[in-house]
Amino acid sequence: MATTKTDPKLALANGTRKSKVQGGLSREQLIQAYRLMYTSRRIDDREILLKRQQKIYFQMSGAGHEAIGVAAGLALKPGYDWFYPYYRDRALCLALGVQPYHMFLQGVGAADDPSSGGRQMPSHWSYPSLHIVTQSSPTGSQILQAVGCAEGGRYLGHHPKAADVPAGITDYRLFKNVSSQNDEVTYVSLGDGTSSEGEFWEAMNAAALGKLPIIFCVQDNGYAISVPVEVQTAGGSISRLVSGFPNFHFEEVDGTDPVASYAAFQRAARYCREGLGPAFVHAHVIRPYSHSLSDDERLYRPESERERDAQRDPVTRTQMYLLREGILDDKGINQLEKEVEAELQVAVDRALEALPPPPESVMNFVYSPDIDVTSSTFDTPAATTESSSDGKKPAAKTMADLINATLRDEMKRDERIVIFGEDVADCSREEYLRQKLVKGKGGVFKLTFGLQNEFGNDRVFNSPLAEAAIVGRATGMATRGLKPVVEIQFFDYIWPAMMQIRDELSTIRWRSNNGFSCPVVIRVAIGGYLTGGAIYHSQCGESIFTHLPGLRVVFPSNALDAAGLLRTAIRCDDPVLFLEHKRLYRESYGRAAYPGPEYMIPFGKAKIVHPGTDLTVITYGAVVPRALQAAQKLEREQGVSVELIDLRSLNPFDWDTIAASVAKTNRALVAYEDTLSWGYGGEIAARIADQLFDQLDAPVRRVAAKDTFVAYQPILEDAILPQPNDLYLAMKELAQY
Numbered sequence: 259m260a261t262t263k264t265d266p267k268l269a270l271a272n273g274t275r276k277s278k279v280q281g282g283l284s285r286e287q288l289i290q291a292y293r294l295m296y297t298s299r300r301i302d303d304r305e306i307l308l309k310r311q312q313k314i315y316f317q318m319s320g321a322g323h324e325a326i327g328v329a330a331g332l333a334l335k336p337g338y339d340w341f342y343p344y345y346r347d348r349a350l351c352l353a354l355g356v357q358p359y360h361m362f363l364q365g366v367g368a369a370d371d372p373s374s375g376g377r378q379m380p381s382h383w384s385y386p387s388l389h390i391v392t393q394s395s396p397t398g399s400q401i402l403q404a405v406g407c408a409e410g411g412r413y414l415g416h417h418p419k420a421a422d423v424p425a426g427i428t429d430y431r432l433f434k435n436v437s438s439q440n441d442e443v444t445y446v447s448l449g450d451g452t453s454s455e456g457e458f459w460e461a462m463n464a465a466a467l468g469k470l471p472i473i474f475c476v477q478d479n480g481y482a483i484s485v486p487v488e489v490q491t492a493g494g495s496i497s498r499l500v501s502g503f504p505n506f507h508f509e510e511v512d513g514t515d516p517v518a519s520y521a522a523f524q525r526a527a528r529y530c531r532e533g534l535g536p537a538f539v540h541a542h543v544i545r546p547y548s549h550s551l552s553d554d555e556r557l558y559r560p561e562s563e564r565e566r567d568a569q570r571d572p573v574t575r576t577q578m579y580l581l582r583e584g585i586l587d588d589k590g591i592n593q594l595e596k597e598v599e600a601e602l603q604v605a606v607d608r609a610l611e612a613l614p615p616p617p618e619s620v621m622n623f624v625y626s627p628d629i630d631v632t633s634s635t636f637d638t639p640a641a642t643t644e645s646s647s648d649g650k651k652p653a654a655k656t657m658a659d660l661i662n663a664t665l666r667d668e669m670k671r672d673e674r675i676v677i678f679g680e681d682v683a684d685c686s687r688e689e690y691l692r693q694k695l696v697k698g699k700g701g702v703f704k705l706t707f708g709l710q711n712e713f714g715n716d717r718v719f720n721s722p723l724a725e726a727a728i729v730g731r732a733t734g735m736a737t738r739g740l741k742p743v744v745e746i747q748f749f750d751y752i753w754p755a756m757m758q759i760r761d762e763l764s765t766i767r768w769r770s771n772n773g774f775s776c777p778v779v780i781r782v783a784i785g786g787y788l789t790g791g792a793i794y795h796s797q798c799g800e801s802i803f804t805h806l807p808g809l810r811v812v813f814p815s816n817a818l819d820a821a822g823l824l825r826t827a828i829r830c831d832d833p834v835l836f837l838e839h840k841r842l843y844r845e846s847y848g849r850a851a852y853p854g855p856e857y858m859i860p861f862g863k864a865k866i867v868h869p870g871t872d873l874t875v876i877t878y879g880a881v882v883p884r885a886l887q888a889a890q891k892l893e894r895e896q897g898v899s900v901e902l903i904d905l906r907s908l909n910p911f912d913w914d915t916i917a918a919s920v921a922k923t924n925r926a927l928v929a930y931e932d933t934l935s936w937g938y939g940g941e942i943a944a945r946i947a948d949q950l951f952d953q954l955d956a957p958v959r960r961v962a963a964k965d966t967f968v969a970y971q972p973i974l975e976d977a978i979l980p981q982p983n984d985l986y987l988a989m990k991e992l993a994q995y
């Protein structure tokens with residue numbers, strides 16, 4: 259660990275007047291730094307004017323943060339290193355090569371805006387060729403992804419063959435250009451207030467644990483909107499709080515001084531490039547333009563304080579510095595500023611003429627335009643399951659067995675797959691495995707058993723107990739072209755990852771206008787009927803995720819479907835939530851022979867589990883065997899013929915099979931394990947009522963859990979979750995309607 263501290267007040271005065279190279283920057287670079295800083299400030303000024311004229315719709319300034327941004331941009335390499343900036347990083351982006359014109363295109367929301375095609379607010383940077391990764395608005399949600407990006411780069415360095423695209427494949431790898439550099443660095447920035455977010459601490463921990471080549475840059479302007487740093491950060495100094503993290507190089511610097519900032523960034527980058535670990539740059543900056551145009555800081559900051567900040571304005575300070583050091587004279591400054599003004603005028607005029615995106619484009623890139631998960635590419639037969647020559651039938655495998663086998667097959671086939679999560683490894687202390695002292699765990703349900711043993715601990719490993727980190731890191735890795743297949747141990751504990759799933763994973767392709775994508779697979783153990791699982795080991799809640807555009811959701815009910823759908827999930831190009839019902843893992847219902855290493859089922863294709871003519875039951879997951887039991891009883895006892903549909907995949911879902919069945923039976927019952935109200939079946943029922951109204955001879959009915967929680971006592975659990983008898987009665991009543 260190394261720490262360098264520059265006193266904010268002394269940095270500029272200490273500059274060596276006569277040297278030609280100032281703190282590592284040549285005279286030309288200093289002039290370039292000033293040009294970039296001045297350009298950045300003037301773009302803000304222009305945007306503010308345009309906003310007041312209602313020609314753009316939002317403005318967020320980088321004012322006061324220009325020096326640290328330019329310093330980082332000059333110390334790092336666009337298209338080589340990777341960047342997860344935040345909204346104050348205008349000067350960084352300019353230094354990396356973003357054109358002012360592109361920034362104005364963002365403001366007007368133009369179709370040609372290269373960062374999002376008019377989908378994202380300005381100052382939400384995304385420039386794939388420069389490795390500036392698409393940015394969202396939640397403060398701090400980029401940090402864990404940056405960690406994953408750094409991990410992804412390192413993994414690719416250790417597994418160069420993973421980048422290959424073997425001939426004849428038809429999977430996601432065809433559409434991912436994968437590259438890495440041995441000494442690459444990932445940059446991630448955030449404000450002082452954002453360092454209060456839990457994800458920041460999860461990211462610091464993961465970076466320290468992995469000794470990753472990542473620079474955290476906290477741009478500390480002393481405020482988070484109106485909340486001052488001493489109310490935000492215990493003791494008022496983030497540097498002090500993080501100083502205990504091992505393996506880090508620390509810098510605390512006057513971020514309004516480009517020379518000191520550049521030197522700090524150079525040291526930080528060198529430390530990372532040498533593979534010594536992560537770096538932390540704490541830059542003290544100012545915020546002269548209020549938080550945003552919607553904020554008036556005079557409401558909470560007195561003039562005296564604002565005046566004090568103004569003394570440290572990086573643009574004027576750098577201008578003074580150039581004059582004082584004789585690098586530019588008045589005339590030179592004037593000329594440079596005039597050139598910038600002229601360039602910006604042209605850029606603004608052009609941007610104001612740019613065309614907006616067409617309204618009919620709004621659905622583009624919600625999902626991959628390259629791989630259709632419903633297509634016949636994913637419709638491959640199971641390997642033959644006929645009896646072998648000795649007359650023995652192939653063994654019937656459980657869902658747990660076949661998920662494990664599918665993961666193993668796919669890991670053999672595709673070196674980009676990494677598996678991590680809580681307890682998924684066989685044994686983190688590898689020597690125990692090597693010495694055969696232990697057998698290994700492989701997940702609390704043993705679904706990943708044996709995989710670390712077979713593929714090594716850089717492909718299968720335990721993560722810290724931090725769900726946001728699991729999904730956030732996976733998202734960053736997938737952005738680099740890897741295929742993380744991560745596990746959330748229980749659906750009940752997926753919620754810390756919700757920000758990453760809702761605001762990042764599912765939105766990245768759309769919001770970057772197909773500039774970036776992150777086809778992660780999240781396997782989640784879900785559901786009840788456990789006898790003793792209680793409220794926090796039994797939850798469903800799939801409709802919360804099917805409600806998210808951009809995310810595929812599948813929910814198999816048997817071993818064979820689990821194998822076929824998981825393989826599709828891994829090979830496709832969209833993020834997938836793969837829901838595995840715990841009760842079905844080792845159930846005797848739905849066991850199947852191993853279907854071979856190529857078996858796939860397309861998403862959005864339901865299965866008719868039991869054909870019938872009198873009534874359609876639409877369901878999925880653990881309700882399938884229960885509904886089948888009820889349907890068979892109803893047929894036996896009442897002669898009612900039920901058509902039972904297992905949806906298997908929930909988004910997309912198979913409307914055609916539902917419509918064809920209801921056209922035949924004229925009656926529909928939707929059954930699901932989750933609570934009744936606002937559940938998945940509500941949407942299916944609404945669609946049937948809307949689009950098949952003319953075909954119906956009876957109201958659309960639902961059977962689901964009671965609108966409460968799943969209780970521990972089995973008598974209560976039975977009363978809460980839909981049972982075969984509830985399904986039987988509902989079917990009977992609907993058939994008689």
Ligand SMILES: Cc1ncc(C[n+]2csc(CCOP(=O)(O)OP(=O)(O)O)c2C)c(N)n1
Binds near residue numbers: 346481
């Ligand atoms: C998760 C989240 N909570 C709240 C907000 C609203 N918000 C936007 S910026 C901001 C303050 C951020 O302050 P800081 O991290 O210090 O960055 P600064 O704007 O000062 O550069 C807040 C509260 C948000 N965007 N995301």
Ligand SMILES: [Mg+2]
Binds near residue numbers: 478480
């Ligand atoms: Mg701040």
